[in-house]
Amino acid sequence: MIGIIDYGSGNIQAIKNxxxxxxxxxxxxxxxxxxxxxxxxxxxxxxxxxxxxNQLISSGLKDKLxxxxxxxxxxxxxxxxxxxxxxxxxxxxxxxxxxWLAGRVxxxxxxxxxxxxxxxxMGWNTVEIQRAHxxxxxxxxxxxxxxxHSYFFDAQNVDDILSLTHYGTEFASGVASGNxxxxxxxxxxxxxxxxxxxxxxxxx
Amino acid sequence: xxxxxxxxxxDIKDGRTVKGVNFVQLRDAGDPxxxxxxxxxxxxxxxVFLDITATVxxxxxxxxxxxxxAKAINIPFTVGGGISTVEDxxxxxxxxxxxxxxxxxxxxxxxxxxxxxxxxxxxxxxxxIDTRNVDGIDFVHTHGGRKPTLLRTQAWAKExxxxxxxxxxxxxxxxxxxKSGFANEITAEISAALSIPVIASGGAGNxxxxxxxxxxxxxxxxxxxxxxxxxxxxxxxxxxxLAKEGISMRIQ
Numbered sequence: 001m002i003g004i005i006d007y008g009s010g011n012i013q014a015i016k017n018x019x020x021x022x023x024x025x026x027x028x029x030x031x032x033x034x035x036x037x038x039x040x041x042x043x044x045x046x047x048x049x050x051x052x053x054n055q056l057i058s059s060g061l062k063d064k065l066x067x068x069x070x071x072x073x074x075x076x077x078x079x080x081x082x083x084x085x086x087x088x089x090x091x092x093x094x095x096x097x098x099x100w101l102a103g104r105v106x107x108x109x110x111x112x113x114x115x116x117x118x119x120x121x122m123g124w125n126t127v128e129i130q131r132a133h134x135x136x137x138x139x140x141x142x143x144x145x146x147x148x149h150s151y152f153f154d155a156q157n158v159d160d161i162l163s164l165t166h167y168g169t170e171f172a173s174g175v176a177s178g179n180x181x182x183x184x185x186x187x188x189x190x191x192x193x194x195x196x197x198x199x200x201x202x203x204x
Numbered sequence: 205x206x207x208x209x210x211x212x213x214x215d216i217k218d219g220r221t222v223k224g225v226n227f228v229q230l231r232d233a234g235d236p237x238x239x240x241x242x243x244x245x246x247x248x249x250x251x252v253f254l255d256i257t258a259t260v261x262x263x264x265x266x267x268x269x270x271x272x273x274a275k276a277i278n279i280p281f282t283v284g285g286g287i288s289t290v291e292d293x294x295x296x297x298x299x300x301x302x303x304x305x306x307x308x309x310x311x312x313x314x315x316x317x318x319x320x321x322x323x324x325x326x327x328x329x330x331x332x333i334d335t336r337n338v339d340g341i342d343f344v345h346t347h348g349g350r351k352p353t354l355l356r357t358q359a360w361a362k363e364x365x366x367x368x369x370x371x372x373x374x375x376x377x378x379x380x381x382x383k384s385g386f387a388n389e390i391t392a393e394i395s396a397a398l399s400i401p402v403i404a405s406g407g408a409g410n411x412x413x414x415x416x417x418x419x420x421x422x423x424x425x426x427x428x429x430x431x432x433x434x435x436x437x438x439x440x441x442x443x444x445x446l447a448k449e450g451i452s453m454r455i456q
Binding site: 013014046047118124125126142144146166188190191192194 | 424
């Protein structure tokens with residue numbers, strides 16, 4: 001079973017709808033104890049970095065996640081802000097991130113942009129694979145994925161970067177290290193590519 | 205590379221698609237969920253649902269529709285029509301809409317744009333502007349373009365962006381329904397003046413009109429209804445044509 005972590009962030013039902021259509025067992029989980037039963041975890045995120053972290057901390061989910069992910073090596077996939085909080089810190093706020101991956105979240109510097117629109121980076125963009133990984137099996141890279149964000153994960157370890165995307169600058173649109181995965185785009189809004197990626201996460 | 209977006213618009217009345225749809229592969233041409241699924245499978249980048257019933261007692265029908273659409277498709281979609289309060293937005297986003305669009309309510313009470321952007325984020329808030337040129341000056345119109353206001357379109361577009369709108373859906377009432385092409389001049393003027401995306405709407409009649417609005421009109425996205433509903437321009441053909449013409453497109 002895939003546990004979709006609910007800590008008051010949006011877009012959760014969209015992910016569950018996809019797993020329902022794929023006949024892959026998935027449940028929305030909101031308490032630390034309930035996470036135990038999930039073989040894989042999905043960490044969505046919409047909103048500000050600090051608000052997201054504070055929700056995870058106050059609900060007790062952060063401590064449980066540290067245990068499951070760091071000690072018991074449960075696979076986890078962070079989406080959008082759920083990817084950003086894998087980092088150690090963010091320019092958007094003051095609360096430390098989960099710190100499972102080395103790096104810092106930065107705001108796009110629109111001073112470097114030569115074309116509008118500026119922020120947020122919203123719409124369909126392509127991803128360039130940096131390292132082959134089964135999570136990308138069957139993905140049509142030309143079709144791209146749907147993005148909505150103003151901050152990006154500046155990964156410190158090049159080896160952690162799964163894919164790069166260009167928007168004013170090159171940024172990590174996908175990261176992975178061991179059992180920890182993160183994507184800046186929204187697979188739940190990315191039509192067949194997104195469905196395939198969520199299906200792959202259930203199998204790897 | 206960020207692509208330009210093609211957005212079919214579905215007009216909804218009492219939970220059904222209106223203005224006519226002619227899709228042979230649909231069992232029920234009036235069912236917005238079926239139509240949404242066809243468009244999303246054909247490569248539409250987003251969808252807009254415009255509720256033209258927009259009376260209070262019919263709102264529940266729209267919410268139910270949003271829930272059904274969210275279950276059936278997984279591309280972003282916007283819902284508009286009669287939305288005026290933060291509570292309206294909360295209900296529709298909660299049901300699965302990605303963005304909401306406001307029009308008359310924003311003109312009546314511009315502060316609502318700030319409130320919605322603060323509560324849900326700018327990326328959820330599309331401000332629709334209906335514009336008509338009167339003796340050489342562009343004025344904002346409300347109530348489906350019927351009611352003129354004293355607002356100059358360019359100034360209003362800047363104001364809604366400053367107040368936190370994430371996108372502008374600009375419909376030219378002069379061009380709408382004419383099939384003579386989008387209003388490229390005013391679209392370009394507004395798009396160049398602002399740092400948020402502009403969705404051009406009104407006037408699409410052939411594929412080159414889309415090319416024109418992305419080049420001369422500097423639009424970030426183009427919206428159309430009847431030419432898609434009646435299959436005059438199939439989305440895959442349109443996107444293949446635009447890609448060939450050098451416009452950045454997502455091809456599926």
